[in-house]
Amino acid sequence: xxxxxxxxxxxxxxxxxxxxxxxxxxxxxxxxxxxxxxxxxxxxxxxxxxxxxxxxxxxxxxxxxxxxxxxxxxxxxxxxxxxxxxxxxxxxxxxxxxxxxxxxxxxxxxx
Amino acid sequence: xxxxxxxxxxxxxxxxxxxxxxxxxxxxxxxxxxxxxxxxxxxxxxxxxxxxxxxxxxxxxxxxxxxxxxxxxxxxxxxxxxxxxxxxxxxxxxxxxxxxxxxxxxxxxxxxxxxxxxxxxxxxxxxxxxxxxxxxxxxxxxxxxxxxxxxxxxxxxxxxxxxxxxxxxxxxxxxxxxxxxxxxxxxxxxxxxxxxxxxxxxxxxxxxxxxxxxxxxxxxxxxxxxxxxxxxxxxxxxxxxxxx
Numbered sequence: 042x043x044x045x046x047x048x049x050x051x052x053x054x055x056x057x058x059x060x061x062x063x064x065x066x067x068x069x070x071x072x073x074x075x076x077x078x079x080x081x082x083x084x085x086x087x088x089x090x091x092x093x094x095x096x097x098x099x100x101x102x103x104x105x106x107x108x109x110x111x112x113x114x115x116x117x118x119x120x121x122x123x124x125x126x127x128x129x130x131x132x133x134x135x136x137x138x139x140x141x142x143x144x145x146x147x148x149x150x151x152x
Numbered sequence: 153x154x155x156x157x158x159x160x161x162x163x164x165x166x167x168x169x170x171x172x173x174x175x176x177x178x179x180x181x182x183x184x185x186x187x188x189x190x191x192x193x194x195x196x197x198x199x200x201x202x203x204x205x206x207x208x209x210x211x212x213x214x215x216x217x218x219x220x221x222x223x224x225x226x227x228x229x230x231x232x233x234x235x236x237x238x239x240x241x242x243x244x245x246x247x248x249x250x251x252x253x254x255x256x257x258x259x260x261x262x263x264x265x266x267x268x269x270x271x272x273x274x275x276x277x278x279x280x281x282x283x284x285x286x287x288x289x290x291x292x293x294x295x296x297x298x299x300x301x302x303x304x305x306x307x308x309x310x311x312x313x314x315x316x317x318x319x320x321x322x323x324x325x326x327x328x329x330x331x332x333x334x335x336x337x338x339x340x341x342x343x344x345x346x347x348x349x350x351x352x353x354x355x356x357x358x359x360x361x362x363x364x365x366x367x368x369x370x371x372x373x374x375x376x377x378x379x380x381x382x383x384x385x386x387x388x389x390x391x392x393x394x395x396x
Contacts, residue, residue, distance in 0.1 A: 139163070139167070140163060140166040140167035140169075140170050141167070141170065142170050142173070142174055143170065143171055143174045144174045144177070144178075
């Protein structure tokens with residue numbers, strides 16, 4: 042069964058790049074352009090994976106990871122960007138530094 | 153340039169470089185897999201051909217013909233196909249059809265198949281079942297494709313007076329029209345228990361004479377031209393370079 046990935050990035054160009062990259066046979070892609078929108082979309086989208094940019098204008102990717110995990114403990118959260126430290130960083134399942142390898146990104150998201 | 157903008161451009165270049173590196177890796181993998189697939193396909197094609205040829209030899213031996221008859225008709229038919237329809241001749245299934253044309257003869261009793269004399273009406277009817285027996289035998293072999301139609305129709309005639317379906321003109325598969333000329337030519341120029349071989353030039357005249365009645369006129373003419381070019385009438389039917 043296809044896994045659903047919710048991609049969160051405030052840069053529309055990068056959002057398109059990531060959505061295109063992950064548009065594979067075994068993945069369904071949904072997008073959100075802010076942390077707030079991502080949390081709102083949980084009402085309609087049941088993501089298996091959330092791929093979030095580390096830097097989002099409202100809430101950063103690591104903090105978003107914590108909030109997502111609080112609502113959906115089973116969801117896998119991958120943060121894209123320079124890794125953070127502290128309790129927030131531990132909420133995500135994986136962190137991919139930028140610039141990233143597309144193949145590595147696909148492998149991480151596909152599980 | 154604004155330092156912040158310069159930094160952003162630099163990051164984009166780095167990102168692009170990673171996309172390029174991954175793309176290059178995928179392309180290399182893809183090419184390697186394609187080469188592997190092509191090698192496997194070549195090997196498989198060779199195995200198919202060997203299998204088909206072995207199967208064909210079983211029939212030809214039962215029919216009292218020799219291996220050289222099979223090789224000769226196969227080579228002639230391929231040559232003629234290349235002349236008449238080069239794009240189709242490259243299709244291996246034509247070759248399979250040429251090789252297996254008489255496979256149905258395994259279902260014909262030896263007493264009829266190798267009778268040293270003319271067949272009576274009943275025997276002739278039994279003999280004429282061999283194309284359809286052949287079809288029944290090989291139809292389940294999927295890779296044969298159009299070869300099955302060549303097997304079925306190689307005794308059809310351009311004027312519709314052939315068998316088993318009485319098809320006429322272009323309703324007959326081109327491969328069968330090609331093979332019909334070659335098979336008749338080879339039968340005429342081979343000594344069988346019940347008759348002597350015709351001289352080669354006389355056999356060629358027969359082919360010419362039956363263009364438009366027994367044979368597709370274009371195919372028959374192409375065959376005559378091919379034989380003339382190869383000096384077959386003067387130097388014998390083996391004056392043909394093997395094409396495969």
